[in-house]
Amino acid sequence: MVCDDNSSENKNSNQIETEVPIPYEKLKEARTLKYKAYKARIEKAINEGKLFRIISTMDVSRISVALRKRGYIETIPHTWNNKYYRMSNRELLDKACDGNMYENCLLSKMIEGFMPNYMWVVQPRLYGIHKNVQFMNKILIEESVDWGFKDGMCKCMNKIKETAGEDVINKHYSRSYTLVGCEEIKEFNRDYRLTVAISLITLILSHSDPKTNFAADYGKVRPNIIDFALKIIYEEIEAKKSKSDITYLDGTVYNELRWEQMKKGHIAILKRKEKIIEKQEQVIENYIFRSKVALEQVHTTWPYRKTDGYHNVWLCKPTYMGEGYGIVITDNDQMVLDVVNMKKHNKYIIQKYIERPMLIYGHKFDIRQYFIVQIDEEYLRVWSHPLCSIKFASQEYTLRNFHESIHVTNTAVQLKYKNRSNDKRLPADHLWTLYDFMSYLNSINERYLWKTGIYKQMKEFIIEIVKGSLADIEMKPGRFELFGVDWLLTEDYTPVLLEINRPPSLEYYSPVSGIVCGTIMEDLIKVTVDFVRNPDVSTGDFEMIYKTHIHLEDDS
Numbered sequence: 001m002v003c004d005d006n007s008s009e010n011k012n013s014n015q016i017e018t019e020v021p022i023p024y025e026k027l028k029e030a031r032t033l034k035y036k037a038y039k040a041r042i043e044k045a046i047n048e049g050k051l052f053r054i055i056s057t058m059d060v061s062r063i064s065v066a067l068r069k070r071g072y073i074e075t076i077p078h079t080w081n082n083k084y085y086r087m088s089n090r091e092l093l094d095k096a097c098d099g100n101m102y103e104n105c106l107l108s109k110m111i112e113g114f115m116p117n118y119m120w121v122v123q124p125r126l127y128g129i130h131k132n133v134q135f136m137n138k139i140l141i142e143e144s145v146d147w148g149f150k151d152g153m154c155k156c157m158n159k160i161k162e163t164a165g166e167d168v169i170n171k172h173y174s175r176s177y178t179l180v181g182c183e184e185i186k187e188f189n190r191d192y193r194l195t196v197a198i199s200l201i202t203l204i205l206s207h208s209d210p211k212t213n214f215a216a217d218y219g220k221v222r223p224n225i226i227d228f229a230l231k232i233i234y235e236e237i238e239a240k241k242s243k244s245d246i247t248y249l250d251g252t253v254y255n256e257l258r259w260e261q262m263k264k265g266h267i268a269i270l271k272r273k274e275k276i277i278e279k280q281e282q283v284i285e286n287y288i289f290r291s292k293v294a295l296e297q298v299h300t301t302w303p304y305r306k307t308d309g310y311h312n313v314w315l316c317k318p319t320y321m322g323e324g325y326g327i328v329i330t331d332n333d334q335m336v337l338d339v340v341n342m343k344k345h346n347k348y349i350i351q352k353y354i355e356r357p358m359l360i361y362g363h364k365f366d367i368r369q370y371f372i373v374q375i376d377e378e379y380l381r382v383w384s385h386p387l388c389s390i391k392f393a394s395q396e397y398t399l400r401n402f403h404e405s406i407h408v409t410n411t412a413v414q415l416k417y418k419n420r421s422n423d424k425r426l427p428a429d430h431l432w433t434l435y436d437f438m439s440y441l442n443s444i445n446e447r448y449l450w451k452t453g454i455y456k457q458m459k460e461f462i463i464e465i466v467k468g469s470l471a472d473i474e475m476k477p478g479r480f481e482l483f484g485v486d487w488l489l490t491e492d493y494t495p496v497l498l499e500i501n502r503p504p505s506l507e508y509y510s511p512v513s514g515i516v517c518g519t520i521m522e523d524l525i526k527v528t529v530d531f532v533r534n535p536d537v538s539t540g541d542f543e544m545i546y547k548t549h550i551h552l553e554d555d556s
Contacts, residue, residue, distance in 0.1 A: 035093060042110055045073045049134065053077055053116040055126060058506055062521040063120055068099065070529060075116050076108040085109065118529070122503055124148075135478045135528065139373055142472035147465060148483070148502025150349045151178050151319040160468035170304040172461045173497050176351040178319075179340050188350055192333045193259060194236050195305075195312050195352070197229035198298055200266045201291040203310040204276075210288045213269065216279030223278045225265040226287050228258050233294050237301050270311065307490040309355025311399045316340070319347035325412075329353065329402040353407075354496055355399060358489040360440060361423050362396040366409040366498060367437075367487040370520050371462050372527055372542065373473075374480040375550065380473070382466050382546035383527055383539065384459050389516045390432035391486075409486075415509070431512040449493060458487060458495050463546045465500075475550045480528050482520070 045051060050072040054060060064074060076085065084092065084105035096103035118135045121127075127138045145159060146152035154176040161169045177188040204213050204226070214223075268274040278284050299306055316328035316339045328339050340348050357364050367390055372383040394417035395406045405417045414430045427436075434450075441449050462485070484504025487495045506521060508514040523540030530537045 031090075031093060034096070038093075038096075038107060038110065041071075042073060042107060045071055046111070046114060049117040051075055051111060051114055051116045052118040052120070054120045056120060056122045058122060058503075059508070060120060060506055060521060062518050063525060066522050066525040067118065067529070070525070072118065073107045073111060074104055075111055075114065076105065124502075133478075135480070135532075137481055137528070139375065139479045139481045140474035140476065141469065145469065145472050146502075147469065147500050149319055150317050150499060151180075151347055153500060154178050154349050156465065156469060156472075160464060163468055164464045167303060168464065170302070172457070172495060174352045174354060176349050178347070178349055179337075180347070185337070188336075189333070191352075192312070192314070192336075194232060195308060196263055196266055197232040198295070198305060198308065199310040199312045200225065200229045200262065200269075201233070201295055202308075203266065203270055205288070205291055205295060206310060210291075211284055213276055214278045214284045214287075215275035216277070219275040219277035221265045221268050221274050221276045222261065223276050223283075223287065224258075225262040226276070226291065228262050230290060230294050233298060237297055240301055266312070306492070307354055307356045307494070307496075308352065309399070311355055313353040313355055313399060313402075315351045315353050316348050317351060319349060327404070327408055329404075329407055354488055354490060356491045357397070358491050358493060359397050360390075360392070361425050363426060364393040364397045364407065364409060364488075365432075366391050367489070367495075368504070368516075369458060369485045369487060370482060370504065371485065371545075372480055372482050372524065373466060374527065375473075375475055375477055376532070377477045377552065378549060379547050380466075380470070380475065380550050381544055382463060383542040384462060384545045385520060385523060385540075385542050386434065386455060387516055387519055387541060388434045388437075389512055390434070390437045392426060392430045392432070394430060409488075411505075411509070411513075427512075429510040429512070431510050433512050433515065446493075453493055454489065454495055458485070459545045461495070461497060466546060467548075470548070475552060477552070482524055 048071065050067075050070070051074075052064075052067050052072045053075045054064060055077050068074070084101050085108075087102075087105070089106060089109060092102045092106035092109070096106050116133060119126075119130055119133045120137050121130070124138060127136065127140055130136060141148070141152075144152065145156040147156045153173075155178070157169050157173050157176070175191060177184050177191075179185055179188060204210050207213060265276075269276070278287070311331055313329060313331045314333075314336055316330070316336055318326040328335075330336060330339075336350055340350070359365075367388050369388045370385045372381075372385075374381045374383065391409050391411055391414065393406055393409050394414050395403070397406060404413050408414075411430070432440075438447075438450050441447060481502070482504065484501035486498040486501065488498055489495055506517040508517060519541070523542050526538060526540045527542050531539050
């Protein structure tokens, strides 16, 4: 019998060996013993519920390896496309060795007809097809609020605002709109115009000496745009206090001409460095004083607007596309509406861009973090993993240029670009480990910031999302799912959720991703297999951050 079809390559080519033929009876006996051993192994796996199947275009071999170490046997899908499956059982048996493809295929053929107990799939549609499988890595979330999609996340956040509060949600999730109806468009326009007004006074006050924004002789921008901006701001503050939907921004009373003047004035000051026409010192000081008071009230009323900046930049994100594809960055409201109208076959969400992110050596970055939602007969649990990857943009941050290499930190986007800053402190493959990031925090005297501030807030917000979605999740025991969350940090170290990836990519494309994704997959098996069988065993670095009793509906 041959154990390894490549074994001949291991022989010394200079040495002539004479193979002694094995007697047929001994060969037959050895084959029989080997087959019986495999049969016993299969019976044990079946009795213990240890059959698994993976249907995935992604490389999740670490999951397969971890399951096999625990005595699981794989049932291979798509056998018509498997060259090993076309071999006879005897041929497979002769070539089978511990863990090789011949062995895996032979075992799979021997358990043909048995349903797997544990399934790993990528496509959500497979959830219904394999609904009777005991354990599966998919949970069912109501489609309209499915936070694995950008529009679902947007609607989910709007729903959670009712329980968690608007300030909590807007602190960790940038203002977003789906623009699918007149009301949504109206809400976006209202927010956009208020943001222009706030951006204008923020811009004026951003100078070390705000008086330099004014000039009597060569000023071109009329000062009444400040009055109009302040009026808009106070109208909106009053509307929030009274919970009224009617403000000066509504079309029935809104002066479109003055709005256009304010918008153009903001652009003129910001981009062309033009000055506001005013020569009287007392009037200038009054404008500055009123602007300071208004901005203080803005930050009291909407604390999350502190990171808005003053460029009024927005993102257009395709709802059902990932990896940074199709994102449009703009500071023009008409361009936002044009993008949505021109591409009606693609749904978009519109999201306020975080203009003041935390930067590392002048570069924007985001953090990929992972969590699991797990359901059994009694509880829904949420597990969070501290191991993260830090994904850098390849070019230095600026708002004078909206190129994706500066602003879109998705790995698929950044791998197209080389690091052009020539800063050797930054990784050539755009990725840091969590250890690298914590070392950086230590270098800026923020040693404990990750554990006590950033990561703590991430976990708290994940809990809010899951708690707010309990009514929209099918409580089916044996269901679990791994999610990949992308976070941005603001300049004051507040984590802001960018998106939840469902499923997250677990591919290896650098040493960092190999470490992170490999560890996540191995620890996931500890949670979804080991913990299920014995709650006292190690779950790796996955930490249970939330647990709630569930009510199972009687299917009868």
